[in-house]
Amino acid sequence: MYEDGWNGLVFALAGAGGALISLILLYLIGALGAGDVKLFTAVGAMMGLSFVLKLMLYSILIAGIIGLILLIMRKRVAVTGQKLAKWLFSIVILHDVNSVMGMKHQTNMKFPFMYAVVPGAALTWYYSFL
Numbered sequence: 001m002y003e004d005g006w007n008g009l010v011f012a013l014a015g016a017g018g019a020l021i022s023l024i025l026l027y028l029i030g031a032l033g034a035g036d037v038k039l040f041t042a043v044g045a046m047m048g049l050s051f052v053l054k055l056m057l058y059s060i061l062i063a064g065i066i067g068l069i070l071l072i073m074r075k076r077v078a079v080t081g082q083k084l085a086k087w088l089f090s091i092v093i094l095h096d097v098n099s100v101m102g103m104k105h106q107t108n109m110k111f112p113f114m115y116a117v118v119p120g121a122a123l124t125w126y127y128s129f130l
Contacts, residue, residue, distance in 0.1 A: 015044030019052045036113050051128055059113070059120030066116055070109060080109075 004011065019040040026032045044052035071077045090099040 011048055012045040015046070015048045015052050016041045017044075018049040019044035019056070022053070022056060032113055036117070039117070051124060054128065055117075055120055055124040058123045059117045062120050062123075063113060063116035066111060067109075070111065074109070076109065 020037065023032060023037045023040055027034060027037050040052055040056060043055060047055075068077075071080055087099060090096040
């Protein structure tokens, strides 16, 4: 918002910077694509830090629900649970941070994150403005 002057610039930079910093880790481990990071950064610049953080929270929660439904449908809950337990053990107990980067190269079940962002955006909009 160019009418807001410096306050508008700070608002946009805070939103964009918050989104970029928050999602760059997910991009680095391969959980999100660069397009998702750019989208959230742009939304953060336009709507502000509070809105984009809520959008990320709702989108990630919905992605988890979609992922769980897909695991149940494909009967892969036990196998994926074992992988997750091993991964968490190596990070929390063994302090092996390299296992995080190893996740990027595994063959994991994936789906487009936009399937979660659209309902996440609707929920964020609803709870922010209605």
